[in-house]
Amino acid sequence: MKAEDLDSSWGYINYIEKIFRRDRDLARRIIDMIRSLSDRIRKDYGEDHRIKIMNFCGTHEWSIVRYGLRSLVPGNIELVAGPGCPVCVTPSYYIEKAIELSLQGTRVYTYGDVFRLRTLRPVEKSYSLEEAKALGADVRVVSSFTDAIIDASRQRRDSVFLAVGFETIAPGYSRLMISEKIPENLSILSLVKLTPPAMFYSLEILQEKPTEPPIAGVIAPGHVSTIVGAKAWTPVAENFEIPVVVAGFEPIDVLAAIAEILRRYVRREYGVYIEYERALSWHGDLGAQSAIYKTFKASDDAWRGIGFIPYSGLRIRREYKMYDALERHSIEDLKPEKWSYDLPKACRCAEVVLGKAKPIDCPLFMRACTPEKPYGPCMVSMEGACAIWARYSFQSR
Amino acid sequence: MCWGVPAIVRRVLEDRIRALVDFGDGIDHEVVIGISDEEIREGDTVIVHAGVIISKISEEDLREHMEYVEALLKDQNEE
Numbered sequence A: 001m002k003a004e005d006l007d008s009s010w011g012y013i014n015y016i017e018k019i020f021r022r023d024r025d026l027a028r029r030i031i032d033m034i035r036s037l038s039d040r041i042r043k044d045y046g047e048d049h050r051i052k053i054m055n056f057c058g059t060h061e062w063s064i065v066r067y068g069l070r071s072l073v074p075g076n077i078e079l080v081a082g083p084g085c086p087v088c089v090t091p092s093y094y095i096e097k098a099i100e101l102s103l104q105g106t107r108v109y110t111y112g113d114v115f116r117l118r119t120l121r122p123v124e125k126s127y128s129l130e131e132a133k134a135l136g137a138d139v140r141v142v143s144s145f146t147d148a149i150i151d152a153s154r155q156r157r158d159s160v161f162l163a164v165g166f167e168t169i170a171p172g173y174s175r176l177m178i179s180e181k182i183p184e185n186l187s188i189l190s191l192v193k194l195t196p197p198a199m200f201y202s203l204e205i206l207q208e209k210p211t212e213p214p215i216a217g218v219i220a221p222g223h224v225s226t227i228v229g230a231k232a233w234t235p236v237a238e239n240f241e242i243p244v245v246v247a248g249f250e251p252i253d254v255l256a257a258i259a260e261i262l263r264r265y266v267r268r269e270y271g272v273y274i275e276y277e278r279a280l281s282w283h284g285d286l287g288a289q290s291a292i293y294k295t296f297k298a299s300d301d302a303w304r305g306i307g308f309i310p311y312s313g314l315r316i317r318r319e320y321k322m323y324d325a326l327e328r329h330s331i332e333d334l335k336p337e338k339w340s341y342d343l344p345k346a347c348r349c350a351e352v353v354l355g356k357a358k359p360i361d362c363p364l365f366m367r368a369c370t371p372e373k374p375y376g377p378c379m380v381s382m383e384g385a386c387a388i389w390a391r392y393s394f395q396s397r
Numbered sequence B: 001m002c003w004g005v006p007a008i009v010r011r012v013l014e015d016r017i018r019a020l021v022d023f024g025d026g027i028d029h030e031v032v033i034g035i036s037d038e039e040i041r042e043g044d045t046v047i048v049h050a051g052v053i054i055s056k057i058s059e060e061d062l063r064e065h066m067e068y069v070e071a072l073l074k075d076q077n078e079e
Helices: A011-021 A024-045 A058-066 A092-103 A112-116 A129-134 A145-153 A170-178 A195-207 A222-228 A230-240 A251-267 A286-295 A318-323 A349-353 A385-391 B059-078
Strands: A051-055 A077-081 A107-110 A139-141 A159-165 A186-192 A215-221 A243-247 A271-274 A296-303 A307-316 B005-012 B018-022 B028-033 B045-049 B052-057
Touching: A011 A251, A011 B005, A011 B059, A024 A077, A024 A251, A024 B059, A051 A058, A051 A195, A051 A251, A058 A077, A058 A215, A058 A251, A058 A385, A077 A251, A092 A107, A092 A129, A092 A159, A092 A186, A107 A112, A107 A145, A112 A129, A112 A139, A129 A139, A145 A159, A145 A170, A145 A186, A145 B028, A170 A186, A170 A286, A170 B028, A170 B052, A186 A307, A186 A318, A195 A215, A195 A222, A195 A230, A195 A307, A215 A222, A215 A230, A215 A251, A222 A230, A222 A243, A222 A286, A222 B045, A222 B052, A230 A243, A230 A271, A243 A251, A251 A271, A251 B059, A286 A296, A307 A318, A349 A385, B005 B028
Parallel strands: A051 A077, A051 A215, A107 A139, A107 A159, A159 A186, A215 A243, A243 A271, B028 B052
Antiparallel strands: A296 A307, B005 B018, B005 B045, B018 B028, B045 B052
16 A cells, blocks of 8 residues: 555545456456365365355345456355345335325335335335325435435425335434434334344255255445444354355455455354455444444344344334334334235245345346336345346356 | 445534535535544545445555455465
C-alpha cells in the first residue's frame, strides 16, 4: 500500500476497487492457490471426491456470477447459493397484509424489490404491491427508512414501512426508535430476519443427504457480520466442524474466502476466519447489538419455501409498541399451523435457497419466470439467485 | 441482503443519530448511523447499507486486510 494510493477522501474507495476488484495479478495468485489445493484434495481424498462451498449471501452469489468466478474454480469444487436474500424468503402472508393496508388507505413504504414480490393469493385482484399501486393504492418505493421518515413527516396519513432485511438493517430502525425520530403517523412492519439460525437450518437439511458432496465450508455474510461480529458464526463452525469464512464482496474477497476454506479443509481444521479484515471485527459493533436487543425480541419466524425457523425473526418489543405496525393495525402474526408452503406451483425456489438445486434446474426458469415477470420469489430481488443467474448468464456447473 | 455502498461522510447531524454522506454523485444523502456514533466523523469513509452506516474503513483496516491476503498466499507457498 502506497501513500499516493490514499491521497484524497476517495483514496480508500479507489484503493479497494483497484486491489479487490481489478488486480489481475493478485487474482491469478489466489486462483493458482485454489487449483493447487484442489489437486491436493484429489490426492488426499481420491479423484472422484467432490465438495461444496456454500455462500449464504445474495451479494456473494451476485459477485460469483457477475465476475464468472465459478468458471475459475476446478470441477471438484462446487459453489452453491444459500438463503441469503430476505426478499426471497418473506412469506406471502405479510405482503398480502401490506396490500390490504394500502388498499384501505394506509400509505405503505417499501423497497423496490419488495414492491414487485408476488403473493400466492390475490388481495382484491392484486398479487403484489406494484399491482395494488396500479389499482390506486398508496404505495411508495423508497431506498431507505430515512426516506420514509422524511416523507411521512410531510403528511398526516397513517403510514407503514415494510421492513424486510437481515441484521445489517436492524440497528437503523433501533436507533431511530430509541431516539424518537419516527413521526407518529408512521409504524414499522418488522419482517427482519436473523441469519445464523437460517444457516444452521440449511446445513442440517443439506447434511440429511449423505449421497450429496459434503459442505466443506461456508462463505459467511460480511455486512451482516459488521453488526453481529464474526463470533456469531462460531456455533455453525463448531457444530458442523467446517471452516466458516466471513468475506467481503469484491471478486478478490470471494476468491480469498474460497482459498481459505480449501486451505482449512485439507488441514482438517475448522473455525471462523475473517477475510473481510477491512470492514469488521470479531465482536462486531456492540453499540448496534445493544440497540437491536433493546428494541427487538427474537421470535420464531417463517421463511418462504423453507419453513418456521426458531428464533430467526425480529419483532418489536412491547416497550416500543407505538412503532409496531402489527400492534397498531391488529395484524395477527403468522403461526406455524397457519403457514402454508408458500410457493407457486412448480416453483423450485425452496430448493434453490437451500443450495439443493440450481436456478437452471427449475422448469420455470427463463420460461414462465423471468426478471421482467417474476413468478417465484428468487427472481424478484437483484439478490435472488434466479434473478442473478438470469441477468448475468448461467453455467451448467 | 448484504449490498453495501462506500461513501464519504460530509456531516454528522446534531443528534448524532444521522449523517449526510456522499456516494460519489456530489449529493448529500441522509442516512442513519447504525454503528457506535462516537466513531463517525466528517471525512470518514463508510459503508452504507440501505440508508444505514454499518462500518467505517480506516487505513489500518486496509493494511490489515492486505497483510491477511499476503499471509494466506505466503502460507500456501511454504507448504
